[in-house]
Amino acid sequence: MHFEPNEEQKMLRDTIRQFAESEVAPLVEEHERAGKFPRELIDRMWKELGLGGMLASEPYGIDLDPISYTLVIEELARVWPSLAIIVSVHNSVSVQLINQHGSEEQKAKYLPELTEEWVGAFSLSEPGAGSDAGALRTTAKRDGDFYILNGEKNWVTNGLAANVYVVFAKTDPDAGNRGITAFIVDRDTPGMKVEKPERKLGIK
Template sequence: MKFQLTEEQQSVKNMVRQFGQEMLAPKAEEVDQNNEFPMESVKEMAKYGLMGIAYPEKYGGGGASSISEAIAFEEITYSCAATGSIITAHYLGFDAIYLAGNEEQKQKFLRPALEGDYLAAFCLTEPNAGTDVGALKTTAKLDGDEYVLNGVKHFITNGAYADVMTVLAKTDKDAGTKGMSMFIVDKNAPGLKIGSGDDKMGIRGARTHEVIFEDCRIPKENLLGKEGDGFRIAMQVIDRGRIGIASMGVGLSQAAFDASVEYTKEREAFNRPIAKFQGLQWMIAEISTDVEMARLATYRAAFTKDIQKNISKEAAMAKLFAAEASNRVVHKAVQLHGGYGYMKEYPVERFYRDQRILEIFEGTSQVQKMVIAGHALK
């Protein structure tokens, strides 16, 4: 077992760090303040081949390892957490097509997503169905050669900007989760509407919107797998997506740690840098450890993704630890900055707000504990 990056992985890290610092970081504050979706950043990520890193080259992906993908998410988030959320949501959006799509669906929808011509979104959450996926109300009924979708999806990242969406809906209201199916919906589908946008606490540039289906008609060929496969597909997508959120936690933690080290070396009190005070050194030691342990858990989950199908436990562990570690890191980063950490001109103020969502989306920390305990108690 080697605890070092391969040449490919180090190259990805260096390339995305440079890209992020040149293209994303200078815009991060403006994106946050203006609640602005950074479409130009998305286009730049496509140019750099970041829209499908670990997916097969035969479909337009990069063919790299899942660890390289995690590193890329980490480095994008290091420079701009909102953009990190946009790219991870894009992967969620097309992953169902990769996992369950037939060859025609993959060529028509997956390829342009991996090549960066399409932006994708994943439509699962509803106003009254988040953790409790079984409570979703969106329906899909077969009418001749088309399915007709009706319902409202909520908090959908990329929803207003996506070219293609994967949507979970009920095809049999009486069958519970076994009556759910997954569909591909093109942005131009008749009956598809974009509702109100959200004014969020953090990752503000990763705009979320309601996505409304009012007698939305799609070809029956846009069904992924078979009717009734939707819940299984969605859970697999979410498991895999949790590694992306863990990667975001690592990237955000690293950014907060680096800012804190720099600040404590420069800031003086009592005629010496505050980094010389043991009490603050302990805080630096604690957050340094949290960053490294979160990275190890995340890379292990990514490694596991490449060698086995069921990664539920590893992904949940990585997501739980990295998300909660990032909470500890940003909290201490603000504390190390003192009053300046509370001011918007210092990036740790934004990091503090951006971090909070990591313990909520793709399953709350409590859900991750349920998943982990379920595996432990089998």
């Protein structure tokens, strides 16, 4: 398989590199020291560069090929690894999951917001289970047309700033790994509570 970037991909790489060096680099130390989420920077990246919808199909996003997407994440990581994680998780395990597996109604509701303004989060890990999906304790029980989720998550990437979460829960505990379902949960859902952040070193 050939991985050498073509001219269009090189232009994209150079654009992101220039943006990262001129607009991102001056913000890194301040945000890292304070543990601040770069909300204003994310807004610019979504609106000016289309980076909030890299893995969303048209008409919602720009549907980048794998090499182009990788080049974008690499260029961001060169300057600020934490920012690269924010962008990657938003796109790959939030936007992309909804784009590939959501209903048409869900796509129409969430993808325009996620690709232009909102931040998406990925919520799998739990206390005592880590990222072992088979050991999840969070449950989801049907109640009419809805599901009621009960459980606790931690290490939720983008959790503090997210507008919407992809949350994994057991719908059929007897089915093991096949009894797990991903749910789209809005931040303002009744009963949803976001706790204080944990202090961490390195990539946050």
